[in-house]
Amino acid sequence: xxxxxxxxxxxxxxxxxxxxxxxxxxxxxxxxxxxxxxxxxxxxxxxxxxxxxxxxxxxxxxxxxxxxxxxxxxxxxxxxxxxxxxxxxxxxxxxxxxxxxxxxxxxxxxxxxxxxxxxxxxxxxxxxxxxxxxxxxxxxxxxxxxxxxxxxxxxxxxxxxxxxxxxxxxxxxxxxxxxxxxxxxxxxxxxxxxxxxxxxxxxxxxxxxxxxxxxxxxxxxxxxxxxxxxxxxxxxxxxxxxxxxxxxxxxxxxxxxxxxxxxxxxxxxxxxxxxxxxxxxxxxxxxxxxxxxxxxxxx
Numbered sequence: 001x002x003x004x005x006x007x008x009x010x011x012x013x014x015x016x017x018x019x020x021x022x023x024x025x026x027x028x029x030x031x032x033x034x035x036x037x038x039x040x041x042x043x044x045x046x047x048x049x050x051x052x053x054x055x056x057x058x059x060x061x062x063x064x065x066x067x068x069x070x071x072x073x074x075x076x077x078x079x080x081x082x083x084x085x086x087x088x089x090x091x092x093x094x095x096x097x098x099x100x101x102x103x104x105x106x107x108x109x110x111x112x113x114x115x116x117x118x119x120x121x122x123x124x125x126x127x128x129x130x131x132x133x134x135x136x137x138x139x140x141x142x143x144x145x146x147x148x149x150x151x152x153x154x155x156x157x158x159x160x161x162x163x164x165x166x167x168x169x170x171x172x173x174x175x176x177x178x179x180x181x182x183x184x185x186x187x188x189x190x191x192x193x194x195x196x197x198x199x200x201x202x203x204x205x206x207x208x209x210x211x212x213x214x215x216x217x218x219x220x221x222x223x224x225x226x227x228x229x230x231x232x233x234x235x236x237x238x239x240x241x242x243x244x245x246x247x248x249x250x251x252x253x254x255x256x257x258x259x260x261x262x263x264x265x266x267x268x269x270x271x272x273x274x275x276x277x278x279x280x281x282x283x284x285x286x287x288x289x290x291x292x293x294x295x296x297x298x299x
Contacts, residue, residue: 085182171200181208
């Protein structure tokens with residue numbers, strides 16, 4: 001493990017994740033088996049070459065365009081792609097810097113992403129990562145080699161620009177560049193253009209990706225525990241509000257409920273696997289919940 005890896009996967013974290021793997025080995029294996037099938041619906045193949053037709057070959061594999069040009073029958077041969085391709089898209093915008101506990105939303109998201117990469121790579125799957133705000137700040141394509149974890153962590157360590165999120169142009173660009181169909185995991189607080197989020201996710205789904213949305217929010221954002229005079233400062237805008245939070249709590253919680261309900265509804269309508277994750281929840285606990293749910297979906 002390199003020094004870069006230790007920030008998000010220090011020995012204690014590795015030990016906890018290793019315990020997770022032992023504790024939920026059946027879940028992990030079941031999930032990975034299901035995920036291999038899910039994006040391809042059982043047709044996990046890639047075109048390899050043509051060969052001449054032999055009596056008894058499946059006529060559905062005949063390339064009729066070649067026959068039209070050459071008046072000879074050729075069939076398509078395919079190479080099986082057995083490994084999952086995991087693409088981790090991590091929101092590095094300024095709003096992700098909020099913290100009420102040991103980890104900011106960004107640090108939690110980065111740790112979660114590194115943990116998922118570690119699990120995928122430990123099972124021989126390919127993992128890649130992109131860090132973005134209003135543009136992609138750093139990325140590494142999915143690969144299976146064990147040293148790939150260092151590349152993922154290097155992306156997560158990239159200096160962030162303190163910018164707001166531009167979901168649609170970023171997700172559109174990634175949808176156009178991500179190779180093949182695979183599992184795409186977006187880790188974000190979703191604070192920004194909500195319409196852009198779901199338009200972008202729709203593009204990823206159209207390209208055949210299995211899409212997971214891990215919605216990371218701080219405990220303060222979900223519970224609004226503030227009391228007494230408080231000054232709220234924007235992380236992505238220069239505005240601030242000084243007020244008595246008790247007067248705001250009812251309206252805030254109502255707006256939060258509407259926001260979460262809309263995100264869940266639109267995720268379900270686009271067949272995006274949605275999970276709300278709070279920063280006060282241990283990483284291994286969040287992973288167990290995620291893997292358990294994926295396992296149930298794969299059955």
